[in-house]
Amino acid sequence: MRLVPQSLRRRRALLAASGAALVAAIATVLVLNSTPAAATWQTFSGTPTCDCVVQDSKTNTYRAVFGYVSNSSSTGKIDAGDNNKVVLSSNSSADVKVTTRFEPGTHKASFATGWISKDTQATWKVGGKNVTANWNKPTCGRDVSLPAGGNGSGPLIALIIAGLVGGGIYLWRMRRTAAQP
Numbered sequence: 001m002r003l004v005p006q007s008l009r010r011r012r013a014l015l016a017a018s019g020a021a022l023v024a025a026i027a028t029v030l031v032l033n034s035t036p037a038a039a040t041w042q043t044f045s046g047t048p049t050c051d052c053v054v055q056d057s058k059t060n061t062y063r064a065v066f067g068y069v070s071n072s073s074s075t076g077k078i079d080a081g082d083n084n085k086v087v088l089s090s091n092s093s094a095d096v097k098v099t100t101r102f103e104p105g106t107h108k109a110s111f112a113t114g115w116i117s118k119d120t121q122a123t124w125k126v127g128g129k130n131v132t133a134n135w136n137k138p139t140c141g142r143d144v145s146l147p148a149g150g151n152g153s154g155p156l157i158a159l160i161i162a163g164l165v166g167g168g169i170y171l172w173r174m175r176r177t178a179a180q181p
Contacts, residue, residue: 018166025159040077044102044127046070051108052140053133061115064122064133065140067108068099076102078127086113089121098124109144 047069054063064086070076078084079100086096099110113122118135140146 015170018170021162021166025162040079041102041127042078042083044068044070044078044129045072045076046102048124048126048129048131049108050124050131050133050137052144053135053137054112054140054146055135056115059115060118062118062135063115063146064113064124064137065109065144065146066099066112066124066131066133067106067110068102068126069106070102070104072102072104074104078102083128084126085124087123087125088116089123090117090119096122098126109140109146112146 049067049069050064051067052065054065056062066086077100080098084098084100086098096113097111099107113133116122121132121134123130123132
């Protein structure tokens with residue numbers, strides 16, 4: 001003799017599995033978004049670089065690709081703002097998210113500007129040092145991979161999709177259970 005009907009056991013198992021998946025997804029988001037603490041710098045212990053640009057000859061625009069060489073033995077941080085920004089020589093604007101975390105060593109293509117006009121110079125001012133990019137810089141080769149774009153919402157989108165899939169499975173199971181005699 002069963003104490004708990006079959007249909008209730010299935011729902012409980014489904015709810016338990018959905019809850020476990022939700023907890024795992026939240027834990028993953030928290031772990032992926034956490035970073036070790038970095039020292040805050042006012043001056044940059046190294047050199048900002050602009051080795052190349054990505055050109056679009058059809059529209060006469062380019063993207064400046066900036067990197068850096070850090071001489072420090074530890075990771076440092078310079079927040080975006082007056083001490084870490086890209087300044088354009090014209091009144092044009094560009095979508096720029098500058099690097100704020102500086103790890104030891106050489107880092108090519110740490111960030112890139114959005115598309116800016118051929119006549120505009122882009123200057124990265126960071127920690128008291130400057131580097132300028134313009135249309136005449138060499139074009140980036142295949143050895144330079146541009147930084148990934150995005151707004152950091154990937155984990156949130158994955159969490160929403162997981163919730164929708166779990167909810168869909170729950171509804172499907174509910175209908176299937178209700179249809180059984």
